[in-house]
Every structure is written in structure tokens, then in C-alpha cells.
Amino acid sequence: MKISRKLQKLLDSSALTSAWEHARRWGHPVNSRRIFANLRRLDFERVRARYPYRPNPRRIRKFIEIVQDLWLDRSPPLRILDLGCGAGYFIYICRLFGHDGMGLDTDVEPLYREILPLLNVGRVVSLIEAQVPLPDLGGKFDLVTATRVCFHLTGWPENLPGNEWSPADWKFFVNDIRTRFLKPGGRLFLQFNPRPDDSSFFTPALRACFLELGARIVRSKAVFATDPAEVPQFKQNKT
Secondary structure: OOHHHHHHHHHOHHHHHHHHHHHHHHHOOOOHHHHHHHHHOOOOHHHHOOOOOOOOHHHHHHHHHHHHHOOOOOOOOOEEEEEOOOOOHHHHHHHHOOOEEEEEEOOOOHHHHHHHHHHOOOEEEOOOOOOOOOOOOOOOEEEEEEEEEOOOEEEOOOOEEEEEOOHHHHHHHHHHHHHHOEEEEEEEEEEEOOOOOOOOOOOHHHHHHHHHOOOEEEOOEEEEEOOOOOOOOOOOOOO
């Protein structure tokens, strides 16, 4: 990262937001050792026999942080859908806190086929495409998540060069989730990777689009409520 970019981050509000997030996590710590201990009890030997694989601690810690940011470590049981679920670690961690969930992803990675049953995470195999409704999943969810989003790239999942979704494509996607998959009071949570030059995912046009849809944007994350008129929150209030 360039020095100028680092200085910009220190001077803008994202530094304060990051400090606040860390403070909230510190105030409600999660026993990550228990989570890693549970993973160590799983039989990954069968997977390692075919792949040089070990769980990525850094990735898992990021999922734990998302659990804390969404208050999933202290909320009533929720039904969760994770888009682009990969190997299923996020849903696995959510289940440790009493939630129920399922994933949705393509089936192009053989390794994930091996790990999902180990974690006992159910997955619906489907592409996520611009202007195409998601398949029927048999019900609605309290929370729909997508972390490290890349399905908005034309070349996904092969990571080929391509154009990003337009604001109209994002509006279709968000409205599809809201009307067909979110329960009353539910949330849609999206977390995006930075661009190759380390700039924010949110161009002025995309930021305006998301704000028009009622999103609350915090750094690389956006959260939407079921009702566009509601102010969405990262936390889940206890009932």
C-alpha cells in the first residue's frame, strides 16, 4: 500500500470506525480458542490425503469478527443464508452460537466438496448472475450474508477479466433478496474486497445507488434492512 494511501486512511473516518469496531469486539470477546479447538476435532485427514490443506486461521478470525460485528454472538437464534459460502466456515461458526444456516455457491472447487460435509453445512449449488433471480430456497431468512463478494464480476467464478455489475444490476439483486428471502426485520450484509489499486469498492455511483436502496455503509461493508425505509443496523437487537 502506498504511503499516501496509508495517510489518507489515518485521516478519514474509517480509522475511527475501525477503532470503534475493535472496541466493541473487545467489550464482548469471543472465545476463539474454543472455535479452533472444535475445528481440530474434525477429521481433516481424509481431505489432506488429497489436498495440501489446513484451515486458514486468518480467514476464520475474520469470520469471527463478522459474527461479533453483527452481534451474532449474543442474539437469539437466527436463520442465516451465506451467499458464496465457499467451504462453509462462516455458517459453521454461526452454528456454534446457536444459529441455523445454509450456504449457496457454485460447485467448481473440489476442495469445498470435501470440507462442507465435514462441517455439516448444507449448500445449494447456484450461480449468482446479474438480473437473474436466485433459486427458490424453501423459505425466508433473518440474515443473508456475503463476504469477500466477487459474484458482481462478469468473469466470476473463473476470475476472468470483465465488467462489474451496474447500479441497475445491484438494485435487482437487493430487491430480490428483500422481497423473496428476508423475513420482516431481517438484514442483508455485504462485505467487499478493495479494488486492485486498494481503493474502496464504493465508487461515487455505487455509493449513491446503495444509499438510495437504504443501505448503511461502513468502510467495505453495507447492510440493508428488509424495509428500505428502516435504518439498518449491524447489530441484531435481542427480543
